[in-house]
Amino acid sequence: MSESKSRDLREDPNQMTGAAMIVRALADHGVKHVFGYPGGAVLPIYDEIFQQSEVEHILVRHEQGAGHAAEGYARSTGKPGVVLVTSGPGATNMVTPLTDALMDSIPLVCITGQVPTHLIGNDAFQECDTVGITRPSTKHNWLVRNVNDLAKVLHEAFYVATSGRPGPVVVDVPKDVQFATGTYHPPRKSDVHVSYQPRVKGDAVQIRKAVSLLASAKRPVIYSGGGVINSGTDASKLLRELVDVTGFPITSTLMGLGAYPASGPNWLGMLGMHGTYEANMAMHDCDVMLCVGARFDDRITGRTDAFSPGSKKIHIDIDPSSINKNIRVDVPIIGDAGNVLGDILQVFKAEAKKPDIKTWWQQIATWKARNSLAYKKNNDVILPQFAIQRLFEAVRGRDAYITTEVGQHQMWAAQFFGFEQPHHWMTSGGLGTMGYGLPAAIGVQVAHRDSLVIDIAGDASVQMTMQEMSTAVQYELPIKIFILNNQYMGMVRQWQQLLHGNRLSHSYTEAMPDFVKLAQAYGGVGLQVTKPADLDGAIKEMISVKKPVLFDCRVAALENCFPMIPSGKAHNEMLLPAEANDEATAAAFAGGKALV
Amino acid sequence: MNQPASAYFLEERHDPNETHTLSVLVANEPGVLARVIGLFSGRGYNIESLTVSETESQKHVSRITIVTTGTPMVIQQIKHQLDRMIPVFHVVDMTLTGRSIERELAMVKVRGGGDNRVEALRLADAFRARVIDATTESFVFEITGNSQKISQFIDLMRPLGLVEVSRTGVAAIGRGPEGM
Numbered sequence: 001m002s003e004s005k006s007r008d009l010r011e012d013p014n015q016m017t018g019a020a021m022i023v024r025a026l027a028d029h030g031v032k033h034v035f036g037y038p039g040g041a042v043l044p045i046y047d048e049i050f051q052q053s054e055v056e057h058i059l060v061r062h063e064q065g066a067g068h069a070a071e072g073y074a075r076s077t078g079k080p081g082v083v084l085v086t087s088g089p090g091a092t093n094m095v096t097p098l099t100d101a102l103m104d105s106i107p108l109v110c111i112t113g114q115v116p117t118h119l120i121g122n123d124a125f126q127e128c129d130t131v132g133i134t135r136p137s138t139k140h141n142w143l144v145r146n147v148n149d150l151a152k153v154l155h156e157a158f159y160v161a162t163s164g165r166p167g168p169v170v171v172d173v174p175k176d177v178q179f180a181t182g183t184y185h186p187p188r189k190s191d192v193h194v195s196y197q198p199r200v201k202g203d204a205v206q207i208r209k210a211v212s213l214l215a216s217a218k219r220p221v222i223y224s225g226g227g228v229i230n231s232g233t234d235a236s237k238l239l240r241e242l243v244d245v246t247g248f249p250i251t252s253t254l255m256g257l258g259a260y261p262a263s264g265p266n267w268l269g270m271l272g273m274h275g276t277y278e279a280n281m282a283m284h285d286c287d288v289m290l291c292v293g294a295r296f297d298d299r300i301t302g303r304t305d306a307f308s309p310g311s312k313k314i315h316i317d318i319d320p321s322s323i324n325k326n327i328r329v330d331v332p333i334i335g336d337a338g339n340v341l342g343d344i345l346q347v348f349k350a351e352a353k354k355p356d357i358k359t360w361w362q363q364i365a366t367w368k369a370r371n372s373l374a375y376k377k378n379n380d381v382i383l384p385q386f387a388i389q390r391l392f393e394a395v396r397g398r399d400a401y402i403t404t405e406v407g408q409h410q411m412w413a414a415q416f417f418g419f420e421q422p423h424h425w426m427t428s429g430g431l432g433t434m435g436y437g438l439p440a441a442i443g444v445q446v447a448h449r450d451s452l453v454i455d456i457a458g459d460a461s462v463q464m465t466m467q468e469m470s471t472a473v474q475y476e477l478p479i480k481i482f483i484l485n486n487q488y489m490g491m492v493r494q495w496q497q498l499l500h501g502n503r504l505s506h507s508y509t510e511a512m513p514d515f516v517k518l519a520q521a522y523g524g525v526g527l528q529v530t531k532p533a534d535l536d537g538a539i540k541e542m543i544s545v546k547k548p549v550l551f552d553c554r555v556a557a558l559e560n561c562f563p564m565i566p567s568g569k570a571h572n573e574m575l576l577p578a579e580a581n582d583e584a585t586a587a588a589f590a591g592g593k594a595l596v
Numbered sequence: 597m598n599q600p601a602s603a604y605f606l607e608e609r610h611d612p613n614e615t616h617t618l619s620v621l622v623a624n625e626p627g628v629l630a631r632v633i634g635l636f637s638g639r640g641y642n643i644e645s646l647t648v649s650e651t652e653s654q655k656h657v658s659r660i661t662i663v664t665t666g667t668p669m670v671i672q673q674i675k676h677q678l679d680r681m682i683p684v685f686h687v688v689d690m691t692l693t694g695r696s697i698e699r700e701l702a703m704v705k706v707r708g709g710g711d712n713r714v715e716a717l718r719l720a721d722a723f724r725a726r727v728i729d730a731t732t733e734s735f736v737f738e739i740t741g742n743s744q745k746i747s748q749f750i751d752l753m754r755p756l757g758l759v760e761v762s763r764t765g766v767a768a769i770g771r772g773p774e775g776m
């Protein structure tokens with residue numbers, strides 16, 4: 001750097017390199033942690049990171065791990081997760097977590113390095129079309145060609161990621177732009193596209209219509225989703241208050257667990273494909289449905305032409321494109337879940353009174369009595385449901401955060417772990433990404449150093465991002481990886497049994513690593529338990545260890561996840577565990593392929 | 597229901613398709629057209645016609661006109677999906693307003709002699725198509741109008757020696773004094 005240039009830099013504090021702007025912008029947005037992995041195209045940014053202490057960088061072992069860690073961080077704090085990766089393979093490795101965050105509406109800001117501007121389009125070393133590749137995986141993305149645009153784009157990126165329906169964004173910064181000097185400015189209103197104005201407040205007329213429907217309901221149900229969690233803790237408080245004030249039963253999607261406490265009197269359990277019988281029956285038979293922050297996804301609705309045929313539907317969502325996408329609703333309300341819930345409550349309290357729905361609750365009680373989550377006790381082998389129940393009992397009352405991988409264990413966790421608080425449950429819902437849970441747990445633990453963070457894992461999923469154990473060890477993050485080891489890709493096997501004539505094509509993992517030795521190899525602690533009688537003691541030990549733990553919980557290999565709505569069936573055609581013998585299962589799935 | 601076993605709920609919907617013309621005002625920035633087209637290809641929507649050009653250069657605003665087909669629910673989805681893109685200012689369903697004018701321009705090359713040549717000229721006159729290039733054995737006609745009129749003209753030219761056609765796609769604007 002020439003002498004005159006360095007003097008200029010000293011004179012105007014807003015004159016700085018693009019790389020410095022990036023770190024400065026992170027600090028200005030209150031970012032304390034960045035998850036990342038270095039490489040040629042981001043070295044100037046890493047050089048800046050090295051020379052400051054406001055933003056702590058967490059080095060992962062694979063960029064996908066950085067992305068999921070940032071997701072876990074974001075979900076457990078309500079703040080955006082930030083990722084820094086290099087061009088080419090660094091960026092392509094981020095595609096899975098970006099898509100995951102898009103599907104589950106998680107705010108992520110991902111900064112990618114890019115080859116120098118003059119080489120873009122030349123098939124340069126480690127070049128890829130990052131904005132092209134990530135366009136459908138992000139809420140928005142930018143390629144910054146001029147250092148003087150960088151500050152504005154970074155501030156806009158944070159705003160877009162965190163406002164409206166949250167989501168991931170990518171800012172792609174060529175290396176020459178990182179080196180170039182330009183003018184930085186702190187965040188300001190005019191940094192945001194005028195064309196982007198998410199609507200927060202619900203329409204007053206629609207809110208009145210909703211309240212009068214609720215007030216006259218005989219068989220109401222509240223169906224809440226991840227939007228309530230995303231809206232912030234106030235939204236969960238308001239939801240709880242609305243349930244109290246109306247006395248209505250409430251169910252939730254996988255993403256919405258914890259907004260209403262599982263111990264609450266009006267809780268029906270989760271709904272959908274592996275939801276409880278009472279939740280799905282209430283959805284099917286209700287006369288008024290209040291859907292808040294959920295999107296009528298295909299795992300929820302079952303057969304759409306038989307979905308809740310007799311109900312008037314109210315749908316609160318911040319994203320207009322979620323409304324009338326799968327299910328036609330009667331009263332759409334576009335706005336932020338918390339904001340609209342607050343307005344509904346206010347009008348309800350002023351103008352309506354608790355409707356008498358005693359007979360509806362009696363009906364629900366008969367459905368509940370079917371005990372749809374029942375499973376047969378076993379003293380010889382650990383049943384996965386039992387393992388989760390024991391885990392839940394062991395951590396009850398503690399500030400525990402749960403992440404999961406994807407598969408049967410994920411559904412069992414949702415069914416058998418009772419969530420009392422929002423932001424304590426992180427799972428890959430929309431994309432269903434195996435390998436999410438371990439790095440997500442790292443992100444959660446970075447944000448909550450003293451809390452108990454447990455990944456309820458499957459033996460197959462956990463091997464997809466196992467290398468992040470090394471990250472956990474490096475940063476002394478005592479995450480607990482509670483593996484329900486059934487030696488199978490259980491969920492795949494279950495579908496093969498139900499739908500593909502029990503031909504278990506490639507769903508058995510024949511060469512399973514020794515998870516105890518693996519934990520030790522990484523510098524963590526490995527525990528294994530095979531007998532139900534030893535389970536509680538081992539869980540206790542796991543919790544007391546102050547290091548990352550791989551807990552190899554050997555469970556019944558062939559247990560399946562029930563209850564279940566078979567494909568092409570409606571909510572009232574659930575297959576219950578007690579009825580899921582071979583013939584009933586065959587009949588439930590009949591229609592297409594013959595079942596063995 | 598007779599369907600193959602699947603992890604997805606397979607069902608057919610039988611709502612009839614409709615054709616709609618959408619006007620989309622967007623910030624004229626790199627990649628904006630790719631975003632719009634990517635939305636259509638990624639979500640399996642149809643594009644029958646697409647035109648785009650900057651219309652307010654000071655404000656860097658472009659206007660995209662898209663003709664698309666789908667069930668009413670799909671058309672509504674398309675509008676919402678477009679509207680939630682960050683650089684999109686405004687989406688108007690010109691078909692729903694019922695007050696829009698749609699025009700397309702085409703250049704049509706016809707080659708031939710004798711009676712065919714005379715007939716082509718006569719038809720061009722009836723359609724108010726202009727001759728914008730001529731040789732002793734060919735014409736290029738310029739024709740404007742709605743898409744049906746242009747298609748009709750092209751069909752008539754086919755037996756008279758149609759060589760090639762270049763169409764601009766549909767541009768649309770609302771009637772009356774108000775803007776979109």
Ligand SMILES: Cc1ncc(C[n+]2csc(CCOP(=O)(O)OP(=O)(O)O)c2C)c(N)n1
Binds near residue numbers: 407459492
């Ligand atoms: C990245 C990825 N690949 C494939 C799948 C398909 N899939 C869903 S569940 C599953 C098996 C998961 O097995 P495991 O982690 O052992 O969990 P289990 O069902 O046995 O509890 C697979 C392969 C997926 N969800 N994600």
Ligand SMILES: [Mg+2]
Binds near residue numbers: 490
């Ligand atoms: Mg398994």
